[in-house]
Amino acid sequence: MGLTVRDLPASERPRERLIARGAESLSDQELLCCILGRGISGESVMITSQRLLREFESLRALAEASIEQLAKVRGIGHAKAVQLKAAVELARRVSRPRDDRPPLIETVEAADQWLRPALMDKKKEHFVALLLDARHHLIRLSPIAIGSLSASLVHPRELFKEAIAASAAAVIIAHNHPSGDPEPSDHDLVLTKRLVQAGKLLGIEVLDHLIVASRDTVSLKARGVIG
Numbered sequence: 001m002g003l004t005v006r007d008l009p010a011s012e013r014p015r016e017r018l019i020a021r022g023a024e025s026l027s028d029q030e031l032l033c034c035i036l037g038r039g040i041s042g043e044s045v046m047i048t049s050q051r052l053l054r055e056f057e058s059l060r061a062l063a064e065a066s067i068e069q070l071a072k073v074r075g076i077g078h079a080k081a082v083q084l085k086a087a088v089e090l091a092r093r094v095s096r097p098r099d100d101r102p103p104l105i106e107t108v109e110a111a112d113q114w115l116r117p118a119l120m121d122k123k124k125e126h127f128v129a130l131l132l133d134a135r136h137h138l139i140r141l142s143p144i145a146i147g148s149l150s151a152s153l154v155h156p157r158e159l160f161k162e163a164i165a166a167s168a169a170a171v172i173i174a175h176n177h178p179s180g181d182p183e184p185s186d187h188d189l190v191l192t193k194r195l196v197q198a199g200k201l202l203g204i205e206v207l208d209h210l211i212v213a214s215r216d217t218v219s220l221k222a223r224g225v226i227g
Contacts, residue, residue, distance in 0.1 A: 028059055035087050040075045048075035063088045064121050092117050102137035105130055108219045111172050111210060114141055119176035119212045127154050127175040131168035132207070139166045144173075154191060156198035163204050171199070174210040182213035184220060192220050 014030040023031065032049035039045035055073050056062040062070075062084070070081035095117050105111050111130055118141060119126055126146050131139040142162040145154050163171050173195060175188075184192075192209040199206040208221040220226055 028053060035083055036076075036080050037083075043075055045075075048073075051075060060121060063091075064123060102133075102139070105132055105136050105138050105172065108208070108210065108217060108222070111174070111208070112212070112217045114138065115174045115210060115212050116217070118143075119174065120214065122176050123178055125175050125178065127173070129159055129162060130172040130174070131163055131166045132170045132172065133167075134169040136170060136207075139168055142166070154195075156195055159195060160198060160202055160204060164202070168204060170205040170207050172208045172210065173206060174212055177211055177213040180214040182211045182216045182218040184211055184218060184223070184225075189220070189225055192225050196226055 014026060014033040017030065018026055018034060026034070029046065029049045032052060033045045036045050036048060039048045052062060052070075052073055053059075056065060067078065067081045067085055070076050070084055071078045076084075103110065103114070105114070114130060115128065118128060124146055127144045129142050129144055131142055133139055144158050144162065159171065159173065162168075173192075177183075188209070188211065192206075195209075196206045206226065208219055208226060211218045211220070
């Protein structure tokens with residue numbers, strides 16, 4: 001338990017192994033050591049990393065943990081929790097489709113490529129919007145709200161202030177169903193119609209509302225909810 005990184009031969013230390021052999025050669029524990037940098041007084045970062053993996057049981061569960069949940073683990077605290085969340089977000093951004101030109105979002109499949117990495121495996125409902133220009137090129141993906149969708153949580157002003165700030169001409173709205181069932185609820189339908197009407201008043205078209213779940217992605221436009 002008292003073993004530290006410095007007690008290891010130089011060639012077996014995580015940072016040195018990464019430099020010599022590449023990041024893919026490191027174990028999950030060693031990669032966490034590299035991200036966290038150092039442990040706390042009286043405890044090696046190797047032990048802290050091991051505790052993280054034991055606490056959350058998988059890298060996916062660790063990645064989806066909140067800053068507050070991570071910070072509660074002995075040896076982490078808010079500073080290291082922020083480092084971990086930043087590393088996870090960088091990995092998500094790298095996984096997005098790569099293109100030097102602004103991507104064109106004209107189909108459900110094209111939208112799903114951007115939405116699924118941002119929405120999958122979330123334990124709460126996340127409501128987001130793809131902000132598009134007049135030709136339906138993506139400007140950016142904008143988070144709007146987190147939590148069970150309600151009229152107070154997803155108010156038109158929260159969506160359209162983001163669209164206006166980005167000079168967006170159109171939006172595709174989306175949220176996840178953590179249950180895995182993509183079927184829209186009655187509230188999903190009411191909320192969609194409300195946001196479509198608000199968009200018409202502002203001159204910002206709501207092109208679609210997508211519900212992303214592990215089983216499938218459902219388009220409310222394809223269901224006839226959006227005319």
